Amino acid sequence: xxxxxxxxxxxxxxxxxxxxxxxxxxxxxxxxxxxxxxxxxxxxxxxxxxxxxxxxxxxxxxxxxxxxxxxxxxxxxxxxxxxxxxxxxxxxxxxxxxxxxxxxxxxxxxxxxxxxxxxxxxxxxxxxxxxxxxxxxxxxxxxxxxxxxxxxxxxxxxxxxxxxxxxxxxxxxxxxxxxxxxxxxxxxxxxxxxxxxxxxxxxxxxxxxxxxxxxxxxxxxxxxxxxxxxxxxxxxxxxxxxxxxxxxxxxxxxxxxxxxxxxxxxxxxxxxxxxxxxxxxxxxxxxxxxxxxxxxxxxxxxxxxxxxxxxxxxxxxxxxxxxxxxxxxxxxxxxxxxxxxxxxxxxxxxxxxxxxxxxxxxxxxxxxxxxxxxxxxxxxxxxxxxxxxxxxxxxxxxxxxxxxxxxxxxxxxxxxxxxxxxxxxxxxxxxxxxxx
Amino acid sequence: xxxxxxxxxxxxxxxxxxxxxxxxxxxxxxxxxxxxxxxxxxxxxxxxxxxxxxxxxxxxxxxxxxxxxxxxxxxxxxxxxxxxxxxxxxxxxxxxxxxxxxxxxxxxxxxxxxxxxxxxxxxxxxxxxxxxxxxxxxxxxxxxxxxxxxxxxxxxxxxxxxxxxxxxxxxxxxxxxxxxxxxxxxxxxxxxxxxxxxxxxxxxxxxxxxxxxxxxxxxxxxxxxxxxxxxxxxxxxxxxxxxxxxxxxxxxxxxxxxxxxxxxxxxxxxxxxxxxxxxxxxxxxxxxxxxxxxxxxxxxxxxxxxxxxxxxxxxxxxxxxxxxxxxxxxxxxxxxxxxxxxxxxxxxxxxxxxxxxxxxxxxxxxxxxxxxxxxxxxxxxxxxxxxxxxxxxxxxxxxxxxxxxxxxxxxxxxxxxxxxxxxxxxxxxxxxxxxx
Numbered sequence: 001x002x003x004x005x006x007x008x009x010x011x012x013x014x015x016x017x018x019x020x021x022x023x024x025x026x027x028x029x030x031x032x033x034x035x036x037x038x039x040x041x042x043x044x045x046x047x048x049x050x051x052x053x054x055x056x057x058x059x060x061x062x063x064x065x066x067x068x069x070x071x072x073x074x075x076x077x078x079x080x081x082x083x084x085x086x087x088x089x090x091x092x093x094x095x096x097x098x099x100x101x102x103x104x105x106x107x108x109x110x111x112x113x114x115x116x117x118x119x120x121x122x123x124x125x126x127x128x129x130x131x132x133x134x135x136x137x138x139x140x141x142x143x144x145x146x147x148x149x150x151x152x153x154x155x156x157x158x159x160x161x162x163x164x165x166x167x168x169x170x171x172x173x174x175x176x177x178x179x180x181x182x183x184x185x186x187x188x189x190x191x192x193x194x195x196x197x198x199x200x201x202x203x204x205x206x207x208x209x210x211x212x213x214x215x216x217x218x219x220x221x222x223x224x225x226x227x228x229x230x231x232x233x234x235x236x237x238x239x240x241x242x243x244x245x246x247x248x249x250x251x252x253x254x255x256x257x258x259x260x261x262x263x264x265x266x267x268x269x270x271x272x273x274x275x276x277x278x279x280x281x282x283x284x285x286x287x288x289x290x291x292x293x294x295x296x297x298x299x300x301x302x303x304x305x306x307x308x309x310x311x312x313x314x315x316x317x318x319x320x321x322x323x324x325x326x327x328x329x330x331x332x333x334x335x336x337x338x339x340x341x342x343x344x345x346x347x348x349x350x351x352x353x354x355x356x357x358x359x360x361x362x363x364x365x366x367x368x369x370x371x372x373x374x375x376x377x378x379x380x381x382x383x384x385x386x387x388x389x390x391x392x393x394x395x396x397x398x399x400x401x402x403x404x405x406x407x408x409x410x411x412x413x414x415x416x417x418x419x420x421x422x423x424x425x426x427x428x429x430x431x432x433x434x435x436x
Numbered sequence: 437x438x439x440x441x442x443x444x445x446x447x448x449x450x451x452x453x454x455x456x457x458x459x460x461x462x463x464x465x466x467x468x469x470x471x472x473x474x475x476x477x478x479x480x481x482x483x484x485x486x487x488x489x490x491x492x493x494x495x496x497x498x499x500x501x502x503x504x505x506x507x508x509x510x511x512x513x514x515x516x517x518x519x520x521x522x523x524x525x526x527x528x529x530x531x532x533x534x535x536x537x538x539x540x541x542x543x544x545x546x547x548x549x550x551x552x553x554x555x556x557x558x559x560x561x562x563x564x565x566x567x568x569x570x571x572x573x574x575x576x577x578x579x580x581x582x583x584x585x586x587x588x589x590x591x592x593x594x595x596x597x598x599x600x601x602x603x604x605x606x607x608x609x610x611x612x613x614x615x616x617x618x619x620x621x622x623x624x625x626x627x628x629x630x631x632x633x634x635x636x637x638x639x640x641x642x643x644x645x646x647x648x649x650x651x652x653x654x655x656x657x658x659x660x661x662x663x664x665x666x667x668x669x670x671x672x673x674x675x676x677x678x679x680x681x682x683x684x685x686x687x688x689x690x691x692x693x694x695x696x697x698x699x700x701x702x703x704x705x706x707x708x709x710x711x712x713x714x715x716x717x718x719x720x721x722x723x724x725x726x727x728x729x730x731x732x733x734x735x736x737x738x739x740x741x742x743x744x745x746x747x748x749x750x751x752x753x754x755x756x757x758x759x760x761x762x763x764x765x766x767x768x769x770x771x772x773x774x775x776x777x778x779x780x781x782x783x784x785x786x787x788x789x790x791x792x793x794x795x796x797x798x799x800x801x802x803x804x805x806x807x808x809x810x811x812x813x814x815x816x817x818x819x820x821x822x823x824x825x826x827x828x829x830x831x832x833x834x835x836x837x838x839x840x841x842x843x844x845x846x847x848x849x850x851x852x853x854x855x856x857x858x859x860x861x862x863x864x865x866x867x868x869x870x871x872x
Contacts, residue, residue, distance in 0.1 A: 074688075074689065230747055259811075281696065294682070367690075381706060
């Protein structure tokens, strides 16, 4: 029975090692394929970034010199987006590299370790098993010996009992005999027969004692061996089997943990790098600035946007008067014109104030529309606890077509209204001054 | 000149709009391609996870029932790795979805906005330009009028001066005449000539005054128009051009920022989700536990690992003695054996103590080797500030072949030594008890 169980134990440990090796092979295969996927991904990103970078390089060559001072904030975001793409490309290539040259190598080593350790443990296990079998065989032997000696002891006892019985019979006869002997005194043969019985009894007594001692010794041996065997078997099952499994396991969990931690370290570092890159872009987005971009554009084309020379007064030849004459008779005219302008100005001021209020309110509405915080897409990345169910809420929640259309038509309406009251207005007064 | 500059201004604004539209097209193209890349990546990851998941499902079906209670900690890590792969797959699909259905849509809308706003701004700009041209034309007209009136005024003045000269000549003549007249009293025709000159002078005086007034008015008009025109032109260059650019820009930076923030929100959320998944794996790695796995295995095969029944004492038939007899004559024997065992035990204890110390030290060395923290790969993800230079330090720093080989040979040496002193030892004493 024990021998059977020991065989099963090896089978079980072997099976355990095999399933571990299978797991490690699956992991290696998994990381090999994932390394390929990461490399493909990295290359696609690299190609994508390069496509636009080369385009920028070729188009920028003729205005290379004004590169940095005049980089518009929106264009800056675009360049950083390309940088981030290159960064991701490099990081995923590194990930692939770490899978191939570190994680997979470790996994292969763990497989080797398992095979080697199982082989060694099995050798030692076989040795232990052999010893167990030897011990139990010996127990069987000493038990048999005890039984044999006990049988012999019983038979010697029986024989001794026989002899004693004969002696007793003889004795009771010789008691009669003695009486007879006293009476008849010629019973010589009977006396020698009694001596014979006596001798036999002594011999049998000695034999019996010897066998009984042998039996006692054998029984002692058996009992001591029994206790020792039980102790050996118990120790094997309580400690040795556990030790043997420990030997098979030696370093397995630690090495596997280190492999997984290598994987985790790579992934966490990729994440950190990605995060740094995104922060750079976020910073650039925070610095998107229409005012400074406008000034950059006007600087770049300053000959187009610089105001022309003032119109100078060109007095007609010989005319030395160079200022408005307010003498009579034009004085009355001028005064009238001045009063007309003043009243026109007052009216315009009121009108302008109205227009300005409307414009400010409209602009505020537009600004509110334009800066509405509608860019949070975290809903799309909610994972339910049950990892099995794949949710596809993404396109639902963050941008319903109806909402977008409504918002846009609203925005354009407001914009049109703004334009209709806006730009032609402030020019009015000065135009009036000229034409009155 | 001004008209030329105004044309250039439109060209510049148009060029600006065009380069924005180009940028937005590039961004759309970029996100379209990136969406494809993310989707490919997502699909590859999904396929990878599914390949192993289906394998697990098919192999696990026959032992489905013992699924959860007996899940080994190492297998748990493997399952969570597959979960993480599925999670990454889903997140990158979501990213792709957000690029396509949100980011690109926004970019297209910004393009539309730019075109519409530029058109509207240009209309208003043309109106402003027309008014500027009108004002400058008017200035030219009033200047011309002033020049004309001044010319006329000069000519009237000349004529008047002429008349005055004539009158003076006449006067000096008639002075003489008067003297003569007093003397000769018959100079009638000369008196009528003087009256004619007087009349002409008066007419020329009136003409001159009229022309001078006209000229003064025209000069006043010119001077006032000049100031107004300069003010209009200055206002145009200082405020209107800037306002026109603002109108072209309206919402551009805000909308672009919102688009980039959508992209950032998606990327940050992907990162958070990835991080959560990695934390789950890290937790499982922290819980890698050889002891509990060993118990799970032994529980699963408990009929193989449960200790057999103790060997029972089988007394030979009729033998009623069931314990070690320590009577004479075996007493001496037993005592001798006892003393032998005691001294053997003492020796073994010392030997065992030595062995244990060696084993503990060796095991400690092994454990140190097995738990060395060699899994940090952050070096591989260092990006130099200059984003252009691609570093390929990855395979260099974190796992030099030489180091690995050296460490492994060290580990195996220690392991062999451990085995050579380990498992066969503790069985000794009990074996001795049985055989002495």
